[in-house]
Amino acid sequence: MRRVEMAALALLALAGCGDSEDAPSANVASPASVPTATPSVVASRVPERLTVTTNEPFYSVAIDRDVLTLTGVDMPRRTLRVVNRHVAVEARAWEARDDRGTIGVRVVRAPCEDDMSGAPRDFTATLTIDGRATVRGCGFVGTPAPPPGEASPVAATIPARFIGRWNRDAAACATPAASIEGVRVTPSELWFHESVGVVKRVEPIGPDQIRVTAAYEGEGERWTATQTLRVEGDRLVIVTDGRPFSRIRCPQ
Template sequence: MKKTFLMVGVLALGLGACGDSGTPAQRSGDTADTGAPIPVEPDGGIGDGATPLPEPGGTTPVGDDKGMDEMEPTIPSALRGRWGMNANDCDASRSDAKGLLTIGDQTLKFYESVGTLTKTAERDATRLRGTFAFTGEGQTWQRDVVLDAQDGNTVLIRREYGDGAAPGPFRYERCAS
């Protein structure tokens, strides 16, 4: 429906530009005249400086102010790695590292659950806000999560929002390699 409406609008705009009505200044595209035609961009949009719509199946560059569904769902590299709530969580020989958080390109791995990034609302080099689909202990749930690297990417602050979200911020320190 939207595609048809857009095509009809472009055709109408094109037909209007083909007519010989108006003054010579209007026909020449002189923008000083109030009846000047609106330029058409190569993608069919009007030449008003608006960002063209993304191509179907394409990705949106990081930092673009697109909506939550349009951003590429990946976690910034500065946030990836192993993070512990205390020094024992970073000890790879321990099997009880309940405060360990391992962040991949699309996942948050906790002691007994895994969250997969499904939508990104905000993202820059050291911060992410997105929706994660979690599974763990036979249950599934979704959570809006903010990950924020601080102090030269040595500290991570994690916050959750929404129904059933854990209270308060959680502070992690980056584990040594």
């Protein structure tokens, strides 16, 4: 098992022994379009925030949970409120309305290629505007991947709001040498207990969330890992291979 995965599992196991509020709560809504007697949360591989684009006609839909923002060539910007949704493991669908009508968006976790630039995308999407014909498009999170052969503008520096020392609680912050649960984040490195990752790529995927790819080394092993970092007030949430853990910010 890679070292960063072992560290994440160990931190998760230790987190289970403390207050329940330390674990980040699920952030996926129950499917409103399918009422049940006992609603359940679906862990979807399609995020609640992403962008869908189509070509000929050229549309762009920015999806931010309960709000969809539609723009297009020779058309006014529209902001629509979500009135219905469906959530599945590999897909999400939204229905949103404004005073001009209704749009529907369906996004599936399946590779897609922009049919004009050839740029790869992570999601396949369809868009229906005011009951007209459905248009096929692609979806992406954050900064889209560039067309083949073009350099990516993605930076390799972690933003300032993520920088600092993070640990389980105030006591662990006061005695960092006695804790194996601390995390130190610098602009170019991620430090865990007995392992350090040198940042190679940073992708913004929201105002307080980034995806970091780092080359790790620890205890004679080397590996590369991609992790998601999210700041929630004074708490940092790190997700490795779908497994989250969180730490509070320590005083400088």
